Amino acid sequence: MIELDAPELLAPRLSRVTRAAEMLGVDGWLLTTSQAVRTVTGAWSDDVDLFGEWSSPVVAVGATVLSPGRPPSDARLIDDVIDLLPLRGTIAIDRLGPLALERLAELRPELTVQDAAMLLGAAKVPREQVEIDVLVEAHRRTEAVLGSMVDLVRPGVSERDLTSEFTVRAAESGLDRMHLDTVFSVLPKEHSQAASWVRGSWEGRSPYRELTTDRVLAEGDHVAFDAGVGYRGYTADVGWTLLASAKGPSPAQVALATRWDEVARRVIDAARPGVSASALRAAALKGWDPALPPPWPYPLYVAHGVGTELAEPPFAGADFAPEAEAAMVLTEGNVLMIEPYIWEEGVGGYRAEYCIAVGADGTDIVSSLPYGRWPGS
């Protein structure tokens, strides 16, 4: 069954999409990823299989939504929507199979196909306050659930136990849209414990983990938490590192968290409208020993946007070409996650995520949990 986002949330998105379409010379769109469909039309369905989107896909052509439609690999999808497509001009498409693209070219030979990435990207900012308010509300609600979990992180419970309990508590708080397999993962303390991680492209990088398993926590474990939560069509990304110990952090562990906070604060201080993602990367690396791996986990980033998607531009620290990273410029209304990762042999890892809102005169830290410290310390 199709449901619709609140009109006050859809309206600004649709307005930006329309403006972007005019700017890009796009005469229509055919969208087959559920996220793109929701961004542009506000339509969504719990029947969608969000993992692979094969079963019960949703399709948007202009303002028309088909649910369920045919899979994007099926050429007959084009026949289903052909009357909704312009005869000529340019159409933006996010995903189609080769057979469907061939069918489109056959039935609409004068139609030029454009990748929808530019249209969808241009539709993300500048966000209106009503959207920022939802993002902030999503973040704070998720943090409240995480805050209630701190005392449960102790030796003897399993990673999966914690994920389960978080999911239940989140649902009880009205957060029942987990877009990520919620991470509770013990971080390695020594390279020798990370042979399955630090290999190939990961050699020379800081050991990390994010696959939640049935591993049982031991005294002193650093437990990485990361959740991606949907709320009213927008998302919250919350992360912290928890300590499985009643004894509290050691001086080395406190120092580790402090180093993390120093990196994060440099990035936050650099974030303001007009600044590029390159500048955020540079801020993270300022004074950083170049012999060490960058202070974020490979192949991720030190900062990224959050909005209708869990991770969206600007990205700082990912593998983008320097000119592409420099072209991702912060604007007023960006909501960013600042998420360095610090790892030290024999001590372990620490990662958390500050959520910041970029305003005209600077940034506001949205986060309410005491990142840069250990829970309870």
Place this chain on the structure above:
Amino acid sequence: MGHLERLQEGMVRGGFDALLLGGEAAGQFAAGHFRIGVHMPGWPIPVTFVPSSGVPHIVTADPDGAVNLPADHVHGMMWNPETLVTELRSWVQGATGLRVGTDALSPGGRALIEAALPGSTIVDATRLLAEVMLTKSPEEIEALGQLCAFVTAAAEEGLRGGRPALLRALHGAFVVSFPQVSARHVTVAVRRGGLIGEARLGPGDANRGERALECLRAGSTAAEVAAALPPGVEVVGIGWGYEAPLLRDGWATPEDLVLQPGAVLAVRWDRCGVTVGLEADGPRLLSLSPKEVAR
């Protein structure tokens, strides 16, 4: 024969030099790896590269989920499309003029492949994937049956105690579509141990479900079965993800896929659903029966 061998045998038969797959389920089927469950696929594109012989290359955030693959075949997520172009060239060792199969791509992704592999032809691979992934081993069918029982038990808890009870019973299993829960019905699908299982308990016409099962015959094409299904019934392959075939409203994709013994199918109608393993003489229930799921 293992998954990869089956797939590569099919690639040779179908004249594919390589596959470049965005779908999670097909990628895991081919390469045997595991990565964190994440919704909203599309960007960055999860990529599995399968040559017609030899070991696949995968792009992942989780190297520890791919210990079955050599380290130089496991690559970090590529946010820069140019990185993928460079890597693709090395994976095919500079070959050009290839026939590359794919499932679904963005237009930009297609342009990248064409730039990376000059003179190559990009063709549909979903028909090949449907055929190769259709048949499950007895061990896989057993595991899917156990997963069905697990999810169904959780759905029963959901009927009694609502969403929190359902989620507690699922014990952190990753939901692949958001659970729909009320006092009268529960629909839930999860991934656990690399497999997908679903449960649908609620109001519905059990007779329609039974009539649908009577239509499922090994040796029939998906189109033949789709034409025979009662109105309002949907059938979809289930295994490493939701898979082919998909049958609904009298049509099927791929329509010429011949259903084989060993296929595992989710059959849905009204608020109900069952899962069956197809055998030579008809479907065998891996879940509750139509009468049992209709509440």
